Structures are given as C-alpha cells and as structure tokens.
Amino acid sequence: MPINIPLLTIPLYYVLAAIPHGYAMAKITGGDLSKADNCNPHGMATQEKLKKLVGPREFAAFERAESCHRNALENMPLFVAAIFAGCLAEWRAGAGATGVTTFSIVWMALRTAYTINYIVVETRKWAFVRSLIYFITTFWAFAVIIRAAIVFGN
DSSP states (O other): OOOOHHHHHHHHHHHHHHHHHHHHHHHHHTTOGGGSOOSSTTSHHHHHHHHTTSOHHHHHHHHHHHHHHHHHHHHHHHHHHHHHHHHHHHHHHOTTSSOHHHHHHHHHHHHHHHHHHHHHOOSHHHHHHHHHHHHHHHHHHHHHHHHHHHHHHO
16 A cells, blocks of 8 residues: 655654654753643743753753744644645646655655754854755745645646
C-alpha cells in the first residue's frame, strides 16, 4: 500500500515543532521537570523563576529553543495549507502538478536545519542562515498554493 508522503510530513512536522520545547525544558530544569511550573508556563513570573535556575547563557539557550518552538507552530498552518492544497490539486490534475512531494520532503529537511540553527547558534554571524531558510520555506509554500490555485482555476 503506497503512503502519501506529503500528508505523513504533517505529524512529523508537529513532532519537529515539539522537540525545541522539550529541549528548552530539559535545559532550564537540568532534567528535573518538577522545577517547571505548568500553571502559567509563559507568564512573566514563571520566566523570572526559571531565569534564576541557570546562568545567562543557559537561559538564552532556553529562550532560543522556546522561540524556535513557537515559530514552528506559527508556521504550521501555512505548511498544512500548502500540503492540502498541493495534494488536492495533484489529485485533480495528476502527480507532479504542484511538486508537493518534493516540497514536503525539502521543507522537513530545511526546517530541521532551521531548528538546529535556532537552538545552537549564539551569535548574529550565523543567525542569518535561519532567516534565509525561513524565507525559502515560506515562499515555496506560497508557490505550492499558487500552483494549486492555478490547477483549480482551469
């Protein structure tokens, strides 16, 4: 039974989006999750409490990982829309009409590189790579959606 790769990348992307949060919590608590307060995890008081647990470099790593997690979740609707639009268009027009399979595989590879960059890069020198990856994936998702719109417009 063949598997639809683009649809499979949706839950895989969600897992990729969750990894930075898990990393952040492990980093800030030293692996002891009882130090985390899940009542209001994004509240200012919680952030101040967590900041006291580690030094500035570790807290910066925590913040980067949490920002990476939020960015991945913010980009998920665009990714899912591109996948569904591309799959529907290819169902109508035939395989390869939107390039959704290539898009989904390369998106996952690029967003994995993006995630690693976001977590490990501590200087502005290499942070531009993350921005470049962001723009490539965003515009490519737009391209898939536009190609799907063209298929449905005909």
